[in-house]
Amino acid sequence: MTYGPRPWLQQHWDVRAALNFMLGGTGSGLMVFLAITRAESAWPILVSLLLVAAGLGAVWLEIGRKLRALHVFFNPFTSWMTRESFVALLLFPLGLGAFLTSKFLPVAALAALAFLYCQARILHGAKGIPAWRAPQLVPLMVLTGLAEGAGALVLFSSRPLALALLAAAVIARAAFWMRYRQAVSNDALESAGKALVHIGTSAVLVLAAASFYVAEAAYLAGLAAIATGWHFKLALVTRAALNQGFALPRLPVRGTR
Numbered sequence: 001m002t003y004g005p006r007p008w009l010q011q012h013w014d015v016r017a018a019l020n021f022m023l024g025g026t027g028s029g030l031m032v033f034l035a036i037t038r039a040e041s042a043w044p045i046l047v048s049l050l051l052v053a054a055g056l057g058a059v060w061l062e063i064g065r066k067l068r069a070l071h072v073f074f075n076p077f078t079s080w081m082t083r084e085s086f087v088a089l090l091l092f093p094l095g096l097g098a099f100l101t102s103k104f105l106p107v108a109a110l111a112a113l114a115f116l117y118c119q120a121r122i123l124h125g126a127k128g129i130p131a132w133r134a135p136q137l138v139p140l141m142v143l144t145g146l147a148e149g150a151g152a153l154v155l156f157s158s159r160p161l162a163l164a165l166l167a168a169a170v171i172a173r174a175a176f177w178m179r180y181r182q183a184v185s186n187d188a189l190e191s192a193g194k195a196l197v198h199i200g201t202s203a204v205l206v207l208a209a210a211s212f213y214v215a216e217a218a219y220l221a222g223l224a225a226i227a228t229g230w231h232f233k234l235a236l237v238t239r240a241a242l243n244q245g246f247a248l249p250r251l252p253v254r255g256t257r
Contacts, residue, residue: 018234029147035106045095153222167208
């Protein structure tokens, strides 16, 4: 790799790291909405936990020395990745408790929301990458996870409340994408951003409305909300993560006699 004043794409995180944000965001978002809608079945709770676990497992596969994953627990006061890990340790037992009895579901949803927030702050903490350090990214990542979770919710329940939550989530996501785009200009995100607006918002709203007449349209709406969120996160982590580079405002000049 050549280092210099021109930005370069970070090479530390690949698609496996992106999968943590994709699967973990969807799973934690689903848990939040299951608590809001008072899930009719406990099985979606298990799906939520499996998605979060799969995302964390993908990150673990990226580590060269697997046992070093335990080091993530050493910096709770400075690292959002450490905080994410501790929240995950709370989320899984609470989620399993919610699977057995709905009394634990509200607390599990709070843990899931905290997990989603920690994920957003992990990216924001990478100050050397302009596309990640923008403060507008934090609410955008949280809302993207919630929109994906709402999309997953309608795969299990097409009740009017679930569809209304999906509509509200994708509209909020699109609004904060616009705010983020005003603050950050990155060509690698343009395609994913357009998909968020046209497919992940406009098409989702049309399909959600159509589901009152054709029930299968709800599934398409949910899948569109999830797919566009995943597309955005994949682009954000693997293609938009250009380092700032560096500048030398003053250069040493050899004196002449």
